[in-house]
Amino acid sequence: MKKVVITVLICFSVVCFASVSMAQANTVREDCGCGLGGMAIGEKTGLVWKLVGTFLNGICANQTFAMSSGTLDCGEVQSLAMNEQLNTYVADNMDALAVDIAQGEGESLDALAEIINLPEAQRSDLNLKLQQNFEQIYSSSNVTHETVVSEISEIARTI
Amino acid sequence: MLPVLAAAVLLASPAAFAGSPCDVDRLLELAHAKNLHEDRYWHILMHYEQKWFGVESQIDDPDFFLATEGKYDPGAELDATIAYLFGSGTAQQEAVCRFYARYGWLEKMLAEALPGCFTNRSCPAIDRIDPQSASLVFPTYYLNNPASMFGHTLITIDTAYSSRRLANAVNYAALADPSDGVALAISGLTGLYRGYYSVMPYYKKIQEYSDINQRDMWEYRLNLRPAELRRMVRHIREMDQIYSDYYFFDENCSFNLLYLLEAARPSANLTGRFHIAAIPIDTIKAVKEEGFIEDVAFRPAKTTRINYLAGQLTGRQLDTVLSLIDGSGSPQDLLNRSMERPEKIRMLDLAVEVIQYRYVTKALEKAEYRKQLLALLGARSQLGRPETNWQENIPVPPQPEQGHDSKRASAGFGLQGGDAFYELRFRPALTDLTDMDTIPNQGAQIAFGDLRTRYYPEFRRLTLQQFDVIDIVSIAPMNVFSRPLSWKFNTGWHRKPLDTDDDASYFRINGGAGVAREFPFLGLCYVTAEGELDISGDMPADYALGAGATAGTIFAVGSACKINLYGRGLRFFAGGHHNDYAAGAVSNFKVSPNNHLSLEGQWEDAGAERYTVSAIWHWFF
Numbered sequence: 001m002k003k004v005v006i007t008v009l010i011c012f013s014v015v016c017f018a019s020v021s022m023a024q025a026n027t028v029r030e031d032c033g034c035g036l037g038g039m040a041i042g043e044k045t046g047l048v049w050k051l052v053g054t055f056l057n058g059i060c061a062n063q064t065f066a067m068s069s070g071t072l073d074c075g076e077v078q079s080l081a082m083n084e085q086l087n088t089y090v091a092d093n094m095d096a097l098a099v100d101i102a103q104g105e106g107e108s109l110d111a112l113a114e115i116i117n118l119p120e121a122q123r124s125d126l127n128l129k130l131q132q133n134f135e136q137i138y139s140s141s142n143v144t145h146e147t148v149v150s151e152i153s154e155i156a157r158t159i
Numbered sequence: 160m161l162p163v164l165a166a167a168v169l170l171a172s173p174a175a176f177a178g179s180p181c182d183v184d185r186l187l188e189l190a191h192a193k194n195l196h197e198d199r200y201w202h203i204l205m206h207y208e209q210k211w212f213g214v215e216s217q218i219d220d221p222d223f224f225l226a227t228e229g230k231y232d233p234g235a236e237l238d239a240t241i242a243y244l245f246g247s248g249t250a251q252q253e254a255v256c257r258f259y260a261r262y263g264w265l266e267k268m269l270a271e272a273l274p275g276c277f278t279n280r281s282c283p284a285i286d287r288i289d290p291q292s293a294s295l296v297f298p299t300y301y302l303n304n305p306a307s308m309f310g311h312t313l314i315t316i317d318t319a320y321s322s323r324r325l326a327n328a329v330n331y332a333a334l335a336d337p338s339d340g341v342a343l344a345i346s347g348l349t350g351l352y353r354g355y356y357s358v359m360p361y362y363k364k365i366q367e368y369s370d371i372n373q374r375d376m377w378e379y380r381l382n383l384r385p386a387e388l389r390r391m392v393r394h395i396r397e398m399d400q401i402y403s404d405y406y407f408f409d410e411n412c413s414f415n416l417l418y419l420l421e422a423a424r425p426s427a428n429l430t431g432r433f434h435i436a437a438i439p440i441d442t443i444k445a446v447k448e449e450g451f452i453e454d455v456a457f458r459p460a461k462t463t464r465i466n467y468l469a470g471q472l473t474g475r476q477l478d479t480v481l482s483l484i485d486g487s488g489s490p491q492d493l494l495n496r497s498m499e500r501p502e503k504i505r506m507l508d509l510a511v512e513v514i515q516y517r518y519v520t521k522a523l524e525k526a527e528y529r530k531q532l533l534a535l536l537g538a539r540s541q542l543g544r545p546e547t548n549w550q551e552n553i554p555v556p557p558q559p560e561q562g563h564d565s566k567r568a569s570a571g572f573g574l575q576g577g578d579a580f581y582e583l584r585f586r587p588a589l590t591d592l593t594d595m596d597t598i599p600n601q602g603a604q605i606a607f608g609d610l611r612t613r614y615y616p617e618f619r620r621l622t623l624q625q626f627d628v629i630d631i632v633s634i635a636p637m638n639v640f641s642r643p644l645s646w647k648f649n650t651g652w653h654r655k656p657l658d659t660d661d662d663a664s665y666f667r668i669n670g671g672a673g674v675a676r677e678f679p680f681l682g683l684c685y686v687t688a689e690g691e692l693d694i695s696g697d698m699p700a701d702y703a704l705g706a707g708a709t710a711g712t713i714f715a716v717g718s719a720c721k722i723n724l725y726g727r728g729l730r731f732f733a734g735g736h737h738n739d740y741a742a743g744a745v746s747n748f749k750v751s752p753n754n755h756l757s758l759e760g761q762w763e764d765a766g767a768e769r770y771t772v773s774a775i776w777h778w779f780f
Contacts, residue, residue: 089325092360092362092363093324093362095515095532096362096366098532098533098536099511099515099536101536101540102511102535102536102537102539102540103508103539103540103544104540104543104544105544105548107322107323107324108324108362110322110324111320111322111324111325111362114320114321114322114325115320115325127544128544131540131543131544132540134536134537134540135537135540138533138536138537140533141526141529141530141532141533
């Protein structure tokens with residue numbers, strides 16, 4: 001009897017451990033894409049949170065400005081006259097871009113400059129102008145990625 | 160699927176292949192004459208592994224095989240592949256695009272003899288992908304997620320862009336079906352999950368690991384040439400939507416990336432090195448030994464950045480940052496203060512990092528986060544750029560692949576009470592609290608299968624002293640900006656002195672949670688409350704249930720010695736009633752990366768007193 005109890009307990013502890021592990025083998029975010037659900041619960045791990053993440057993404061409307069990815073990629077990225085790639089990139093990097101623009105430099109801005117095919121010599125100029133116009137680009141906390149894209153494009157045109 | 164790779168395939172124009180004369184029978188004949196089914200590259204592309212009897216592909220998806228017995232029969236699969244690629248029965252472009260790596264290899268082996276079969280055949284969609292370079296990326300240990308405890312690896316491939324953020328991240332992960340909770344519980348170790356390769360923009364991975372999980376990332380740039388990279392891309396495309404059963408210990412994320420590297424450079428021996436377990440850091444060491452690694456870059460996690468910036472500021476400046484974060488101070492007021500511009504920049508940048516951290520840890524609501532972020536960034540945008548960017552000054556910690564190896568064998572001797580003993584230990588993985596190679600400033604212990612046996616020569620007695628199935632401790636220090644939880648969990652066989660006769664052997668499950676803080680001179684101090692269940696035939700009722708606490712401190716002495724002092728008290732109030740007190744010290748000297756010396760001393764009283772001192776030599780391999 002004693003042996004049985006011990007065996008069961010060991011199995012239980014190992015399986016518990018394994019189950020927690022595996023539920024996370026792909027994380028909440030990876031399952032959910034980059035939307036609000038994934039972001040909001042990024043820190044929480046485990047099966048329950050994974051389910052919540054899926055659920056949240058299911059009901060996610062087109063709110064804006066979650067960190068880094070924004071909730072934007074939950075909704076359909078609208079293709080304006082702008083380059084599809086730029087749209088996707090800005091939507092996916094709303095917060096990271098906001099920080100880099102306010103700081104006047106950074107990896108997210110370097111990537112942006114590459115996407116819009118801006119010659120390297122002009123990138124510093126663009127960054128500076130974007131920084132000077134930060135409050136116009138990110139005019140409110142409800143700003144959408146479409147607005148950010150068009151503001152950035154407008155400024156890039158003056159370079 | 161990532162834009163560049165995927166879009167290229169989707170947009171592929173259905174270029175017609177001119178029907179050059181190709182004698183499939185001659186191709187088969189030649190392939191047989193050359194014994195191509197035994198060729199190493201064929202085995203790499205098919206993920207064949209040598210088994211006791213014959214070979215078996217590690218891939219489990221029937222869609223990957225063209226022959227019924229393809230998983231076990233390289234020859235049959237090769238014949239079926241040739242028939243599929245060159246026979247008249249299939250749409251040729253579709254076939255070539257589906258198995259472009261296989262096609263490319265056959266072209267190399269057979270085109271000279273039978274050029275007719277290979278003219279005007281290609282997959283423009285994949286050819287259009289122009290890989291420039293690749294890196295192996297290692298997000299470091301993440302104790303708060305057991306699946307990531309050993310770290311994780313992925314490969315990034317740079318194509319059209321030079322920006323790292325826009326690289327393609329190739330990842331192998333288990334895809335769990337969250338609707339089936341029972342399967343989830345059992346699947347962990349038994350391979351019931353399906354693992355898939357996936358490709359996505361690297362910036363998404365940076366967000367996941369660096370911004371949300373707070374894991375520093377190491378990027379090992381590989382010296383793969385364009386031809387090698389193209390072979391790798393072809394194989395990645397071939398693996399699209401193809402699953403293999405996922406095993407946590409061996410057929411895991413890191414192991415499966417090795418196939419991609421072998422597909423790029425078949426002369427390398429990578430997958431053949433790992434049989435029982437593939438620990439991510441060990442795969443990186445293997446890749447390094449095979450000469451793939453060109454240089455290495457460090458990408459600090461958000462908490463690493465916060466800790467660095469906070470260390471650059473005075474106490475008063477930190478107070479100001481705190482006031483910006485809790486809303487009692489306004490960013491605009493800061494601009495008007497008489498203070499050097501670089502200082503204002505550092506303070507605002509720190510405040511931004513901290514509120515982002517607070518948002519991802521759910522300490523801050525989204526509406527409030529947005530408002531604060533925009534206010535801080537609005538002020539920050541008026542300060543221009545600093546002369547030198549602080550991000551470039553973050554110190555780079557020792558490279559993880561330069562640390563000790565994963566497995567540890569140890570031998571030593573000691574005294575328990577008045578009795579001398581010799582001790583032998585073996586631990587398959589990985590690190591403990593007194594390990595010099597772990598992340599500085601963090602108490603991390605990830606120990607699996609720690610086995611300890613003793614021999615007492617006086618009594619000619621051999622004992623199993625300890626066998627820890629798992630023993631995990633995460634001691635994360637609080638600071639002014641964050642209060643992470645410290646925790647521990649361990650289960651395994653141990654011994655304790657319940658009475659004066661002999662040590663009782665018992666099986667225990669112990670877990671606890673607490674807090675930690677770093678103090679000058681005292682080191683990293685921690686306290687955890689914990690509960691424990693003991694099972695033992697030597698106890699009344701065969702079990703004991705208890706609760707108590709552990710407190711201790713970990714500190715480094717110089718660059719080669721780390722010490723853990725601890726005290727523990729548990730009261731067992733159900734089953735076998737007893738109190739268990741212990742106090743001790745473990746010191747660890749790093750003699751060389753793979754040779755450490757431990758001196759340990761402990762007093763314990765669980766009904767009877769016991770003193771133990773020992774000296775143990777550890778050898779990592």
